[in-house]
Amino acid sequence: MANKNLHKFKDIENNMQKEALTNEVKGNLFEFLVAQYLARSFNIEAQYLNKCDPSMLSSFRQYEAWLRKNHKDLLTYLPILAEHTAKTIFDYVDKHFKQIPKEIVTVGKIAAGFHNDEYGEADIIIVLDDRIVPISLKLCKNNAYLSTKSAGAKSFFSRYFEAFDDAAFYQTTFNSIIDKGFSEFGESLYERKGLDFSGSFDKQWIFGELPGKLKGEDKEELNSFYQIILKNLHEITMTLLKSDESLFKKSLHPLMGYSSSNILQAVCYYKTKNKVPYQHERSFIHDPQEISSVIVDEYSDHKSSFNLRLDNNILQLRVKPMNKFTTKSYKINCSVLYQ
Secondary structure (H helix, E strand, O other): OHHHHHHHHHOOOOHHHHHHHHHHHHHHHHHHHHHHHHHHHOOOHHHHHHHOOHHHHHHHHHHHHHHHHHOHHHHHHHHHHHHHHHHHHHHHHHHHOOOOOOEEEEOOOOOOOOOOHHHOOOOEEEEOOOOEEEEEEEEEEOOOOEEEEEEEHHHHHHHHOOOOOOHHHHHHHHHHHHHHHHHHHHHHHHHHOOOOOOOOOOOOOOOOOOHHHOOHHHHHHHHHHHHHHHHHHHHHHHHHHHHOHHHHHHHOHHHHOOOOOOOEEEEEEEEEEOOEEEEEEEEEEEOOOOOOOEEEOOOOOOOOEEEEEEOOEEEEEEEEEOOOOOOOOEEEEEEEEOO
């Protein structure tokens, strides 16, 4: 439930925590407001509010109070952004389905237990007479990448490219490269400290775990290790594309935030205009279509990511290490830039 996180309002100790909480509050309120405005547009707002969990509504009142104290601009303009997004959804539903919804339901992270994996990345669903329309909401700065998937590196190919016969082989190969690189990195750090590395950072290592604490050769070796992961991610991606382009294209939709072909993305971009923040720039519905062309940018050892150019849009793959360099858990962060 949303109110499980209310203690966080009292636990802020630095700007990073404040920013994280702001993003969480912004996302939760945006989700609720879009659903509310959409229900209002279809004249079913009272029904929507009556079915909202009381604890969720109570959380929103505290969210609003916190924003009023810490981010008045956001509190002022977030409802306007939500209203633009709701109108975009309303127009799409009216044009493509020509039905008045029976119900608008919140199923995202604020849903107070209603969330069902059946709806994948959806934040709200629109219940029509003959179908359910799941919608994923995206609120983002103009011309910024939208985060769509955070996938485990050690299951990336076997999970998202499982349709390929050699997916398991490539995943095993990729995992071996990660393990080997991690061992070589650990051995180098331990050797410089006069220690013996046994395959993991054990209690002998008392020199910190945060990447920002590494200096000199240690930092260079960590960055080199990350580049090894990225380079091999790029090479295997290129190999799969060349082996079966059609199958490769079909495999990309989940990485773009579409675990199901039924999900729609309602995207709202905002920007600062005349020094006024959170001004609406554009809202649109993105319906997953067949990808006609894929061009993978060349690998560069000066970057931490590479792009796949999908028709007019970009899918970016980025290697993201965990917060501690002492563990070999890595994520492949996927994000989309709509152009």
